[in-house]
Amino acid sequence: MESVFGRYRNITILVGVLFLQALGLAVQVKRNTESGPTRLIRVWTVNAVTPFEKAIVGFQNGSAGIWHNYFYLRGVRQENRDLKAEIERLRLAQVRLNEDAEQARRLQILLGFKEQFIAQTMAAQVIGSSGSEQSRSVYIDKGYRDGVRPDMAVITADGIVGKVLRVFGGRPFEASTAEVLLINDQSSGVGVILEKSRLQGILRGSVSGQVVMEKVMADEEVKAGDRVLTSGGDQIFPKGFPVGTVTKVASGSELFLNIQVKPAADLAKLEEVLIITKTEVKEPSTNQAGPVRAVDILAQRLPSVPDKPQLSPPETAKSAEGGVNSKPAQTAGGSATKTQTTSPTPALLKPGATAATAKPAASNPPGVTNNPIKPAPPNLPEPKPEPPPEDTPQ
Amino acid sequence: MPITYTSQEQVEVYRFGLPTAILVPLIALFLQAFVSLRLHFFSIFDLPLLVVIFFAVARRSQISGLATGAVIGLLQDSLTHQPIGVYGIAKTVVGYGASSLGVKLDVENAGARFLVTLFFYFVHEIVYFLVARGMVGLTLQWSWAHELMSAFSNAVLAVVLFAGLDRFKQRT
Numbered sequence: 001m002e003s004v005f006g007r008y009r010n011i012t013i014l015v016g017v018l019f020l021q022a023l024g025l026a027v028q029v030k031r032n033t034e035s036g037p038t039r040l041i042r043v044w045t046v047n048a049v050t051p052f053e054k055a056i057v058g059f060q061n062g063s064a065g066i067w068h069n070y071f072y073l074r075g076v077r078q079e080n081r082d083l084k085a086e087i088e089r090l091r092l093a094q095v096r097l098n099e100d101a102e103q104a105r106r107l108q109i110l111l112g113f114k115e116q117f118i119a120q121t122m123a124a125q126v127i128g129s130s131g132s133e134q135s136r137s138v139y140i141d142k143g144y145r146d147g148v149r150p151d152m153a154v155i156t157a158d159g160i161v162g163k164v165l166r167v168f169g170g171r172p173f174e175a176s177t178a179e180v181l182l183i184n185d186q187s188s189g190v191g192v193i194l195e196k197s198r199l200q201g202i203l204r205g206s207v208s209g210q211v212v213m214e215k216v217m218a219d220e221e222v223k224a225g226d227r228v229l230t231s232g233g234d235q236i237f238p239k240g241f242p243v244g245t246v247t248k249v250a251s252g253s254e255l256f257l258n259i260q261v262k263p264a265a266d267l268a269k270l271e272e273v274l275i276i277t278k279t280e281v282k283e284p285s286t287n288q289a290g291p292v293r294a295v296d297i298l299a300q301r302l303p304s305v306p307d308k309p310q311l312s313p314p315e316t317a318k319s320a321e322g323g324v325n326s327k328p329a330q331t332a333g334g335s336a337t338k339t340q341t342t343s344p345t346p347a348l349l350k351p352g353a354t355a356a357t358a359k360p361a362a363s364n365p366p367g368v369t370n371n372p373i374k375p376a377p378p379n380l381p382e383p384k385p386e387p388p389p390e391d392t393p394q
Numbered sequence: 395m396p397i398t399y400t401s402q403e404q405v406e407v408y409r410f411g412l413p414t415a416i417l418v419p420l421i422a423l424f425l426q427a428f429v430s431l432r433l434h435f436f437s438i439f440d441l442p443l444l445v446v447i448f449f450a451v452a453r454r455s456q457i458s459g460l461a462t463g464a465v466i467g468l469l470q471d472s473l474t475h476q477p478i479g480v481y482g483i484a485k486t487v488v489g490y491g492a493s494s495l496g497v498k499l500d501v502e503n504a505g506a507r508f509l510v511t512l513f514f515y516f517v518h519e520i521v522y523f524l525v526a527r528g529m530v531g532l533t534l535q536w537s538w539a540h541e542l543m544s545a546f547s548n549a550v551l552a553v554v555l556f557a558g559l560d561r562f563k564q565r566t
Contacts, residue, residue: 010456014490017464018483025479025529045472049424056428131426132481133437134532135474139427165475181475186533207535268434 046139046168050175053127054141061125118238120278121155122146126270127177136185136209137162138270143169143176151236153276154180159242159264160230161273162188182267183243184209191233192243194226200233203243203261211244213259220257222249228261238279408452408563418559419445419466427473438544440518442470444552446485447514448559450492451501459496463489477530484521488514504553511552515545 005012124140142148144167152164162182169176181188184205192203192213199220201213216222226246232239244261252258410418422441430437446466450459467485471478492514495501501510519541526532 010490013457014460014486017460017486021464021468021479021482021486022525022529025477025483025525028477028479029530039472039478041468041478042472045423045469048420049427049473052424053428126431128427129431129437130474131423131430131437131470132474134526134534135476137475138431179475185475187475207533270431 042166043168043171043174046177046179047173047175050127050139050141050168050177053139054175054177057125057127057141118276118278119280120276121274122148122277124148124154124178124273124275126273130179133209136182136188136205136267137165138180138182140178140180140273140275141176142275143167143178144174145169145176147277148178148275149277153237154273155237155241155276156265156270156273158266159244160190160237161265161267161270163236164275180273183263184211184267189234190237190243191231192228193231194222194246195229196226197221200231201259203228211261211263213246213261214252214256216257216259218251218255218257222246222257222259224248238276406565407454408565410449410452410562410564414562415449418449418562419462419469423466423469423473426470438540438547439551440515440544440548441555442466442481443485443488443515443518444511444548444555445559446489447492447511447552448556450489451496451510452563454493454496456490456493456497459489459491459493460486461489463487476526476532480522480525480530483525484518487521488518491517504557507553507556508549511549512545515548516541519544 122142124142124146126138127141128139130137140148140154146169148164148167150164150167154161154163160183162180162185164178165181166179168174168178182205183190183203186205186207188203188205190203191200193200194216197220199216199222201216203211203213206212213228224246228243228246230237230239230241230243242264244263246259247262248260250258250260419442422445426436426439426441446459446463449462453459453462463485464482467482468478470481470485474481492510495510499506501507523534523536526534
């Protein structure tokens with residue numbers, strides 16, 4: 001027996017080593033180790049590799065900073081002028097967006113929406129990768145000691161990047177770092193929505209590293225160029241964050257479309273990322289202090305409801321003679337839902353300008369109104385004056 | 395023909411100092427993880443695999459070869475998010491096979507090294523593919539064009555890398 005073992009010693013050891021590894025692999029697959037504690041061998045390897053990566057990235061950034069901040073300043077003045085012009089343009093756009101946002105918040109209150117706000121983010125440097133084509137993940141220079149935890153969303157200014165998979169640095173003498181699973185890995189999954197059609201689906205990575213949107217029925221219309229946003233359904237990424245753009249649509253397996261998406265963030269050239277370390281779920285608030293009724297919101301949206309003018313008694317009499325309809329409002333053209341929209345004047349496009357003041361004064365001929373809401377009876381008390389605006393939430 | 399059959403007595407067995415045996419695999423792992431991030435095409439190379447082949451062939455010991463392959467493979471696994479053992483099994487097989495070949499054949503010249511690396515790259519990929527699909531359930535696609543290009547690139551790099559690593563060899 002001993003001689004047989006001696007003769008086949010090497011092959012026996014090979015089989016034994018392979019068997020042990022296969023056994024360990026089977027145990028990990030069954031237990032789904034991604035959600036379990038981090039294996040010690042991972043900690044050792046990460047401890048051995050990441051300090052060098054951090055050192056090199058730190059040196060690289062330091063030398064690049066000295067060069068760009070003190071020596072290579074060519075074109076900075078022109079860039080400064082361009083940026084100032086860009087700021088002016090963005091300020092104008094912000095005025096319009098503020099109005100839209102206020103309006104959206106008021107409507108969300110009516111519908112009982114709860115929004116997820118990004119309360120806190122942390123910048124991190126990408127220092128390394130897994131080094132394997134089958135595992136698309138990167139390592140960042142922030143870890144447990146910096147407040148990073150598993151399942152936190154990782155983004156850039158352009159779009160989403162991935163989620164924190166494993167965090168290191170919880171034990172003494174352990175390098176503080178974290179592994180981020182990229183959205184183009186085949187084990188990744190993100191809840192997404194198409195911006196225009198509002199179709200929901202799941203974003204997954206493919207074997208070749210491309211990003212595909214799944215679970216969209218084949219009879220839906222999806223076009224190349226459609227923007228893809230996060231839907232918030234995965235409880236990791238906040239809703240409405242840019243994901244990418246549809247590049248190709250083809251009929252996939254079964255009843256679903258195969259939609260290829262180009263990620264908004266350049267996943268091949270990641271250098272700095274933001275980790276969303278804190279989100280808050282709260283109901284949106286508006287500048288209005290008291291409860292808002294549906295009729296008030298609709299009345300503000302409809303251009304046919306003018307402000308109550310502060311007329312003197314003779315003017316009131318004159319206007320009554322002019323044929324102002326004292327009957328309950330009639331809808332124009334018999335349609336109760338048709339509304340007219342007009343663009344507000346530039347003077348009204350200021351931050352803080354209320355929707356009431358933005359209403360057009362006279363958009364309908366006398367006696368005709370588009371308001372489908374019955375006017376309030378004359379014995380109702382005068383509305384209270386609006387309180388000063390509060391701070392808008394972030 | 396670059397590969398020549400030699401008797402056991404004719405084949406030279408080398409050993410390596412402890413710093414070399416530890417640092418070279420670690421540097422290979424570090425470069426694989428760090429450079430792939432900056433230069434995307436670098437991920438077609440498998441530096442840890444080349445190091446396994448080099449040590450296995452030079453030491454010409456099957457036990458040493460499979461142990462080197464297992465350790466380096468497991469360390470490479472631990473940098474990925476996949477279960478630990480897929481690279482471990484593949485590199486154990488390669489380490490054992492390369493050292494078995496080193497016992498019987500003289501693979502010290504550039505041509506032999508090119509062919510040996512080309513062959514063991516395919517062995518590694520086939521074992522990895524089978525384990526990853528069969529045991530872990532990963533969805534992998536076998537692309538002959540990609541594998542051929544990767545094998546050729548790794549073989550060319552191996553010729554250069556092995557020439558550099560020859561300086562750390564110590565005769566027994």
